[in-house]
Amino acid sequence: MTNHRYKLPKSYSLKRKLLIEALFNKGYSLTSFPLRLVYLPISYPENTPFLVGFSVPKKKIKKAVNRNRIKRLMRESFRKQQQELNLPQKTIMMWIYSGKKMPDYNTIYQKMSLIINDLNKIEQQ
RNA sequence: UGAGUGAACCGUCUUGUCGCUCCGGUAUUUACCGGAGAGGAAAGUCCGGACACCACAGAGCAGUAUAGCGGAUAACCUCCGUCCACCGUAAGGUGAGGACCAGUGGCACAGAAACCAAGUACAGUUCGGCUGUAGUGAAAAGGCUAAACUCUAUACGGUGCAAUGCCAAAUAAACCCGCGUUAUAAGAUUGGCUCGGUCGAGCGGGAGGGUAGGCAGCUAAAGAUAAUCGGUAACAAUUAUCGCAGAUAAAUGACAAGACUUGACAGAAUCCGGCUUAUAGGUUCACUCAAUUU
RNA sequence: GGCACCUUGGCCGAGUGGCUAGGCAGCGGUCUGCAAAACCGUUUACAGCAGUUCGAAUCUGCUAGGUGCCU
Secondary structure (H helix, E strand, C coil), X not given: CCHHHHCCCHHHECCCHHHHHHHHHHXXXXXXXXXXXXXXXXXCCCCCCEEEEEECCCCCCCCHHHHHHHHHXXXXXXXXXXXXXXXXCCXXXXXXXXXXXXXXXXXXXXXXXXXXXXXXXXXXX
């Protein structure tokens, strides 16, 4: 196992507007409060196994400082767990925080691992 | 010692491991090495500019803003000094602080009477609709009100980096309605209107459709720090040193260990000067009042 | 990021600086065997804080919340 599997550079981030629209129109969702994952297996030109985005709604968390911190926590815990993902095809996904209070790192990490296990089961079937 | 006033500043830190963005180098297709990486308010968008385009920006009206006096500045609803008014024992603080002897309007309730005046009660009287007192009210005939219209002085062209320029990709031609085609020309430039200037053969609307990627603008700037010097001060000049974020679904995080005062408000998006609002705690300097001691 | 606006009872909504209309809803009553309708009565408001004024929903500033536009 090499180091680079723990990395999460910019080429893995979900950017295209068309892909994001398709994701929210057709995608499937998994929830483990306060986290929600919207994902969609789809083909795209980038050379990566997945594209991922992180989002915190402004209506739930008012202050920009706290929104940035939640996104950073989600990005960090995804970076640590990304090798647990076992995807048969290219997938785009968006992680959304739906709580109204500030979380800590451990709860986000645990909830995210629950969702990733569920996602692996569904995709293997 | 206690209470207070006014300025200026800091606003968690250190080490290690993993990770993010940009720049430079090595290597060459994903790695390694080095460097840099949010704030005093980055916020509100309340003022003022720079910059870009519209004619380097025209005329008049309309409109908006400001308002003792003097200065600073690129500019300002900013800052400094000072006069006056009010508040405070004081240090200090607050002030949209020109003009109702240019004109127009407004002055509820109460009161006999409220803004071209008119005239209640009582008393006095030189008998004149004269004088005084009472009473209501913020104000009773000369006042208040311009953060009422207005006048005076000064300033202001418009739109804002989603400006603007370039590259790439995509499509759509036709249809319906109105106006116009060598002129007294539709329309565009201009925005509330009028004029002037320039362009001008197509233009405006409806319905329907395509794209919504990249590059430049983009960070070196009315720049920061220190010293000297001019000025009461804001500020200016000279010299030396430094080289200080630049993302674009949007970069600062996680874990471990340690320290203390146990850490507030809060995240850059074209860039500066201010104002306003939020802010745990701490530091320094100057000054005032009270008490005590020498 | 930039620009333009809005805020009056539970809801809609009028309002020249001088006691904040009106409708719907709610509550109580009359009527009815019971309800509906109708009628009578009644509760609840100027987003917040300052300033100007004798006096602000109204004029001015700041704050909070909300809405629309741009390519």
